[in-house]
Amino acid sequence: MKQAGWGFSSGTFGELVQGVIDETPFLVTIPIRWGTRAKFIPGENQDVVVYPRHRKKAQIAATLACRALKKPGGTLSISSVIPIGKGMASSSADIVASIRAVAAAYGRTLLPSMIARIAAQIEPSDGVMYPQMVAFEPVKGILLEKWPRAPHAVIVGLIGHGRVNTALHHQSRKPYSPAQQTRLAQALRMAREAAYAHDVGGLGKAGLISAEVQWERNPHDQILAQVIEQAHQHGWGVVTAHSGTARGYLFAPHDFRSGAIAQAERFLRSLHNGPVFRFWTLTRSMATQGQFSVALEDSQGQEDRHEA
Template structure:
């Protein structure tokens, strides 16, 4: 038993989210600059886990982990995160995963991604960021569908349209997808599969835009039309948080004029929204 540590990346929304063969799924878009880090200090004299207000989901995840292994010793859980809350950037998922990893490190527990996934999904609909790289993931049932390789180098420029979204409440709402939408989700899934396999970045951009466009009917993003026009102009794709408030443009980081294009897009997005523009790679 020792002081344990763990971490987990956040996301910028999702590459794709919808249903495939009637199964809810998302394809992750992890962002390394966004991270939740956890430190767990065990206390042999405690039976509960103590943490600050606002991190109760992470505490619950740790309690479920300890119960799974029959451990009745508590401790103090410290979490630091630069992931905005309620924006669709996997803040809660990253907190829970980082915390569970910290506790498992403390007790040297043989924790798998599958176990973390099950624990997180018992608390709320969760993102697949417990898995490395890009994955297709059933976010309601906490199950891995398929693991892909990492994305080709990318630049992502976007902004927060404002407000916040409660993930649990949003995912309790029934999503009505037409047959046309379901075919589009299948197409988007196949585009991601082939785009990552072949390194064809245009396929990834097309897949993201297909999904973002469908999501406009469920959770509309202000300035979506302008984003789509900019994406087309600069050979990019529109990326959104399907249950959050961020939206942006995905670009191939290897395009020859990427710095100039990034500068121009940032200027245009700032003139649209008047708020801080976000950039990730």
């Protein structure tokens, strides 16, 4: 028998607020219950083999984690329900879960700040190594502000067609005007106050401001334009992926009684731009890593089974 490790990371539904203020890029996370689980079985050499093979960022993350811990590589497997390229932190969740799995396999627990530093070496990160809402600098992987856990809320979300490459998006991003930065600073203040007050409505209003700035910068996004129009018409809060195709509305649980949630679902489905789901915010602590035992012959036969 040998010790192996597993790691978990939640995703996010886009970013509540995102932009640049005084030349500092930032985003505000809103963690959801969808996530990624990674398993890591230590090997004898320095290489990390990953399954499925296209999860290359997870492979790099596990390799960097092994080097940071001065340990050999091994076999990494990824299982995720987060769709790729939609702005829901699929890559960041893969990376964070993989680092946690490696650390767990070797009996270690890495601080979120260290995980963030490793993640930043691979691509701009979504801050999902922190379980609560945070204001996060995605390019350098720096925590700007730590807020409380997300309030109990439901996001009625459209996972739109197409994919967005996060790294390329950050490289090609247009500068924000002074007026846009002023509005984003207002949205950041509103979001901060609402987070500490557990005010779902306030969070949604902050998200709407950020979505409006995003649409100003990309007026060809007709789906986002319609989402914003309906938000103003019905007084709905908005949360959207600023570098992705996910678009949605943020509601408190009591909004089920008013029929607003069902109405928002009908509207998003009428856009015919992809599936619509309900996403619940991650409001409580949960285990994010641990160890398990594998038989030696099982670990040696991993590649055969994955390839079968």
